[in-house]
Amino acid sequence: MAGLSWQDSLKIIKQGTHEIIGEEDLIEKLKKADNGGLPLRVKLGLDPTAPDIHLGHTVALKKMREFQDLGHEAYLIIGDFTGRIGDPSQKSETRKQLTSEEVMENARTYQEQFGKILDPEKTHLVFNSEWFSKWAPEDFLTLASKYTVARMLERDDFEKRYREGKPISILEFFYPLLQGYDSIAIKADVELGGTDQKFNLLVGRQLQKEYGQTPQALVMTPLLEGTDGVQKMSKSLNNYIGINESPREIYGKTMSISDDLLESYITLTTDLSGEELDRVISELKNNKLNPLEAKKFLARRLVEIYHDRGAAQEAEQEFTRVFSRGSLPEDIPEKPIENEWLDEEGKINLVQLLSRLEMVSSNSEGRRLTKQGGVYIDGERAQDPNLVVKPKKGMIIRVGKRKFTRLQ
RNA sequence: GGAGGGAUGCCCGAGUGGCCAAAGGGAGCAGACUGUAAAUCUGCCGGCGCACGCCUACGAAGGUUCAAAUCCUUCUCCCUCCA
Numbered sequence: 001m002a003g004l005s006w007q008d009s010l011k012i013i014k015q016g017t018h019e020i021i022g023e024e025d026l027i028e029k030l031k032k033a034d035n036g037g038l039p040l041r042v043k044l045g046l047d048p049t050a051p052d053i054h055l056g057h058t059v060a061l062k063k064m065r066e067f068q069d070l071g072h073e074a075y076l077i078i079g080d081f082t083g084r085i086g087d088p089s090q091k092s093e094t095r096k097q098l099t100s101e102e103v104m105e106n107a108r109t110y111q112e113q114f115g116k117i118l119d120p121e122k123t124h125l126v127f128n129s130e131w132f133s134k135w136a137p138e139d140f141l142t143l144a145s146k147y148t149v150a151r152m153l154e155r156d157d158f159e160k161r162y163r164e165g166k167p168i169s170i171l172e173f174f175y176p177l178l179q180g181y182d183s184i185a186i187k188a189d190v191e192l193g194g195t196d197q198k199f200n201l202l203v204g205r206q207l208q209k210e211y212g213q214t215p216q217a218l219v220m221t222p223l224l225e226g227t228d229g230v231q232k233m234s235k236s237l238n239n240y241i242g243i244n245e246s247p248r249e250i251y252g253k254t255m256s257i258s259d260d261l262l263e264s265y266i267t268l269t270t271d272l273s274g275e276e277l278d279r280v281i282s283e284l285k286n287n288k289l290n291p292l293e294a295k296k297f298l299a300r301r302l303v304e305i306y307h308d309r310g311a312a313q314e315a316e317q318e319f320t321r322v323f324s325r326g327s328l329p330e331d332i333p334e335k336p337i338e339n340e341w342l343d344e345e346g347k348i349n350l351v352q353l354l355s356r357l358e359m360v361s362s363n364s365e366g367r368r369l370t371k372q373g374g375v376y377i378d379g380e381r382a383q384d385p386n387l388v389v390k391p392k393k394g395m396i397i398r399v400g401k402r403k404f405t406r407l408q
Numbered sequence: 409g410g411a412g413g414g415a416u417g418c419c420c421g422a423g424u425g426g427c428c429a430a431a432g433g434g435a436g437c438a439g440a441c442u443g444u445a446a447a448u449c450u451g452c453c454g455g456c457g458c459a460c461g462c463c464u465a466c467g468a469a470g471g472u473u474c475a476a477a478u479c480c481u482u483c484u485c486c487c488u489c490c491a
Contacts, residue, residue, distance in 0.1 A: 227445095228435060237419090237435085256445040292443040299444095323445065349457070365437085368452060372438045386457085400438065401445065 006030035026217035040072040043188035051106035053113040054240035056233030081129040155199040180204035251315035254299035350387040
């Protein structure tokens with residue numbers, strides 16, 4: 001795609017972008033690159049603690065890929081320095097401090113995953129400890145002197161917590177500063193990020209001015225809602241679809257999203273071209289396209305992207321078999337029956353069995369599920385929690401819609 | 409340094425002596441239905457060989473009481489105001 005005029009580049013960059021700050025700067029930079037200048041250095045910060053890339057991350061990563069295809073260079077910054085310190089104000093979550101081994105391990109995992117989206121030739125993975133660990137205390141003071149509390153409190157999150165009397169540690173003020181400094185360290189021309197990162201990205205821009213650099217342009221991508229449709233996709237809320245997950249998981253989780261989310265998922269997570277996308281969305285809107293079909297299409301497409309076409313077909317067949325027709329899945333996990341849990345007659349209480357097989361997390365849960373009619377033995381509903389069964393080899397126990405176990 | 413306020417189950421958030429295993433919402437799970445693990449409706453949502461029983465639980469540790477998430481003491485953490 002190199003060789004495009006800056007106007008064309010800008011058009012591509014703007015596609016699917018929520019907001020661009022410093023568009024004039026971006027245009028200048030693009031022009032310069034166009035006229036035989038160096039490729040732009042595009043920055044994207046990654047969380048060093050959660051190395052699982054999910055669809056939420058891919059929105060910005062896909063934008064990054066577009067930059068690469070336009071001939072620019074990607075700089076993925078891993079905030080290992082700050083990650084090692086940890087954040088005291090989030091103590092309920094006891095954000096754990098990472099050791100350098102863990103950081104390296106996470107980095108490896110990242111590398112493996114972003115290879116599915118980015119062009120490795122044009123990708124630089126950078127750790128911010130590279131520069132920060134060499135800093136002397138005065139360097140931090142200098143950095144701190146460049147920003148004011150009032151400006152810090154402009155950040156929604158800080159402002160809100162301040163107003164509500166919730167704690168904000170001084171260290172938290174450092175995060176945006178350090179993150180902003182990363183832009184200076186790598187001389188970023190552009191920084192990508194979700195709209196929730198707006199404040200942090202702006203700090204980077206402002207700091208660059210303070211340190212005499214041309215400020216980076218900010219390209220903000222929309223946030224992707226999680227599978228619950230309520231909050232943004234995040235690992236800690238367990239409402240995510242990881243790109244490393246199995247075809248079946250990706251397919252199934254995609255099918256579980258609410259119809260209302262279809263449009264944003266199709267727009268933000270697939271690789272449809274402009275016209276194709278418009279067509280699908282408009283068909284969806286005027287009911288020409290059945291939401292079920294659209295969702296299947298989305299699910300298939302995602303599996304194709306992160307696995308391959310064959311896997312997508314298999315996942316779809318499997319899904320249809322298990323959920324649409326209610327038949328058994330293809331491969332059911334097998335678990336052995338231990339003699340010690342059986343009585344003299346070789347029998348065991350059903351709830352006990354579920355618990356032993358680790359299909360339920362407690363006897364109470366097993367009891368509840370049984371009463372609610374969510375437990376099946378060889379396809380037959382067992383609704384009596386006091387039922388005593390004689391487990392046999394090959395017997396299939398099903399709990400709820402998706403948990404199956406075949407006894408060995 | 410002084411004065412006052414707060415800490416509740418996965419999350420948010422009610423509850424100021426018994427009727428509280430703790431309202432309500434969200435998330436989660438199950439069932440019905442269906443076009444799907446969508447939507448909607450219903451139910452469940454601390455543990456225990458558990459229908460009214462016991463245990464654990466409302467920041468921590470003690471105490472008052474027949475009885476505490478609710479009262480008292482100490483502690484930890486957080487916030488606000490004053491200095």
